[in-house]
Amino acid sequence: MIEAFIFDLDGVITDTANYHYLAWKALGDKLGIKIDEEFNETLKGISRMESLERILIYGNKQNDFTVKEKEKMANDKNQYYVELIKNISPKDILPGIEKLLKDIKSNNIKIGLASASKNATMVLENLGLKESFDFIADASKCKNSKPNPEIFLMAAKGLGINPINCIGVEDAIAGIDAINDANMYSVGVGDESSLGKANIVFSDTNKLNFKYIVENYSCCSNC
Template sequence: MSKPLQAFIFDLDGVITDTAEYHYLAWKKLGEELGIPFTREFNEELKGVSRMDSLEKILTLGNRQNDFSQDEKEALATKKNEHYVQLIANITPKDILPGIKELLAEVKAAGYKLGLASVSKNAFAVMESLELKSEFDVIVDAATIVRGKPDPEIFLTAAKLLNVDANACIGIEDAAAGVDSIKDAGMFAVGVGSAETLAKADLVYPSTDKLSFGEIVKMHQEK
């Protein structure tokens, strides 16, 4: 049995807003500059993965993993991020995914704490643009942690900062790496997306507008 529910911890990209397309376009541009074209299918492997780990995957794809020094890799990652920041500059509250504002309101009305666990270094900026930053008790981003997803560190850090037991949290993710992170943290995992891709989640919804607060809480209680 899980402990009585105390908090919900959300991923950002693909759950609260869909910046995945912007990440894809920014990585694609960098890949093309390096002579490493890749598909949207390959891009799925980058979801929920840190910036440097994503770069390593792209370089390995093009068999160029040994062509750059660590400093050069850092510069490449920075270049990608600069392009990404330009792309997300126009994000507004209209970009909040369907059903999310309603779910956040239900979570708060029920008295549960709210945390954000995003490996994005731009999480604070994106949340400001969405006008959601003040809704969350805690925001944990890449600057707060050492190990990215699928390591559980980011969700465990969020629980610690919320001052709740990990076993009393529900994590919501759209990436397999994120679901692994939630489960390894000892939390109840809700996936948004493909049931096949997110097979390790305790509960999976095809899209954010299908998320059911009542069902999620009930399933957590029964776990």
């Protein structure tokens, strides 16, 4: 029985990937590390500090800075990102998402957010969607980033729902792994070849269909 949908934010509710890319690129330029959009794809779904570590390894500078210096770098990146996303508005909600949220709500199913972004609440407010969510997991309280299931389990607990009765929606490989390890039903958004571990995959958010997801969940549960 489905009792909750738990969503990732970036790439599922709205697309802030380019803002993250611009912020990381600005930091990388300061460090003499050139990153492109292809490399930025490897940062999807993981925490800020882990993203920084990957960038430093990519530039062979992983041993050049203290923990305190790295924390300042991550904070500088975040400040730039926050400035960039100030102009996000309801027009930036990805296609099909508003209808899906309404369909979920009309069936008395709870909605949660499990995003690695510490700015998730602000983004939802700018999108005008904050009131649609019954619980927003606090990424700053997570000790482990995706693919660890901690943030999805935190969301389920906050909603008061057994994870087995939750559907997780993600666009990143790390996120799908996290959903699966949380013992939830996983819905992928994107390339099926890379999100093949998901229970079901839709090519884009506009294809997300509440009835179809429910039917496939029921079929999977009865197998």
